[in-house]
Amino acid sequence: MASNRKKVLVLGTLHPDGMALLEGRDDVEFEVIEDISEENLLRHAPGTHGIAVRVARITRSIIEAAGCLEVVSRHGVGYDSVDVAACTDNGVRLAIAPRSNAPSVAEQAMMFLLALAKQVAVYDPLVRRGDWDKRFRTQAIDLDGRTLLVVGLGRIGSRVVRRARAFDMRVLGYDPYVAPDAIRAMGAEPVADYRAVLGDVDALTVHCPRNDETLGMIGAAELAALRPGALVVNCARGGLVDEAALVAAIRSGHIAGAGVDVFDVEPPAADHPFFQEPRILMTPHSAGASLESLKRAAVQTVENILATFDGTLDPAVVVNKAVLQRTEAS
Numbered sequence: 001m002a003s004n005r006k007k008v009l010v011l012g013t014l015h016p017d018g019m020a021l022l023e024g025r026d027d028v029e030f031e032v033i034e035d036i037s038e039e040n041l042l043r044h045a046p047g048t049h050g051i052a053v054r055v056a057r058i059t060r061s062i063i064e065a066a067g068c069l070e071v072v073s074r075h076g077v078g079y080d081s082v083d084v085a086a087c088t089d090n091g092v093r094l095a096i097a098p099r100s101n102a103p104s105v106a107e108q109a110m111m112f113l114l115a116l117a118k119q120v121a122v123y124d125p126l127v128r129r130g131d132w133d134k135r136f137r138t139q140a141i142d143l144d145g146r147t148l149l150v151v152g153l154g155r156i157g158s159r160v161v162r163r164a165r166a167f168d169m170r171v172l173g174y175d176p177y178v179a180p181d182a183i184r185a186m187g188a189e190p191v192a193d194y195r196a197v198l199g200d201v202d203a204l205t206v207h208c209p210r211n212d213e214t215l216g217m218i219g220a221a222e223l224a225a226l227r228p229g230a231l232v233v234n235c236a237r238g239g240l241v242d243e244a245a246l247v248a249a250i251r252s253g254h255i256a257g258a259g260v261d262v263f264d265v266e267p268p269a270a271d272h273p274f275f276q277e278p279r280i281l282m283t284p285h286s287a288g289a290s291l292e293s294l295k296r297a298a299v300q301t302v303e304n305i306l307a308t309f310d311g312t313l314d315p316a317v318v319v320n321k322a323v324l325q326r327t328e329a330s
Helices: 016-023 038-044 060-066 084-089 102-117 120-129 132-137 155-166 180-186 194-200 220-225 243-252 291-310 322-329
Strands: 006-011 028-033 050-053 071-074 093-095 147-151 170-174 203-206 230-234 255-260 280-282
Touching (some): 006 016, 006 038, 060 084, 093 322, 102 120, 102 203, 102 291, 147 194, 194 220, 220 243, 243 255
Parallel strands (some): 006 050, 203 230, 255 280
């Protein structure tokens, strides 16, 4: 018997706070899918109105197989794994959860800066091995008074600015899509060309999406232009910092250390050169996976789906705004 209830596919596990929102709607039926292969998703797609997705690839085939899809809601802010053009072509809103991981990722970036500056990866093993007398062979530094360049000043980068300022760092900010006055209001000094100021920079952190404009934006030339002994952090997307160039700069001693949460290919291969460099600290694309972040992401992911059904979706969370304009016109 046909049902008027909206069908939602939940791809992967969401925090119970998000699932509770679905469970509280009598007009929605949902199914949690653990096997996120395209073959399996194509079997479950027909008749689907909303998809909540964490890491699955949402291809054109899946979007078109649904037949009545209204919204794909990402558990986070990245959407590399979703065919945006296919969503737009089929009138499907692609929504993100911007409230979810910004505090968590900003804290992770600061954690890397602090851990690198204070040589945690060197000092901890010394204590465990009983090599106490070797502690002065390594030189920690203070962030106080150092210059940090934040590239990308959205929800995450702006928070990094505030946290760095709390450590009495001088902060430079680059984002061509944010007005200079807004950058100053964050507490950073706006720069028009990030490459032009690299020689003044002791630490660099990137917080941009991965696209044609940003891919490889920190390469061999940019790393060489940084002050000797600079620190580099990437908690944004793999490929923004050229991995081969970063390894070379670390090995040469020009870059003192790096903190990396994201990789060009994930997971990285077992022979990835980063693994041989103790001055590169790594986490498994987990900066946005704190307890609080997962709760926020799950709730907003589901809220975006339900708001689509209710006609109250916030345009600010929609990536492909052309779909909204098309809806308004009709």
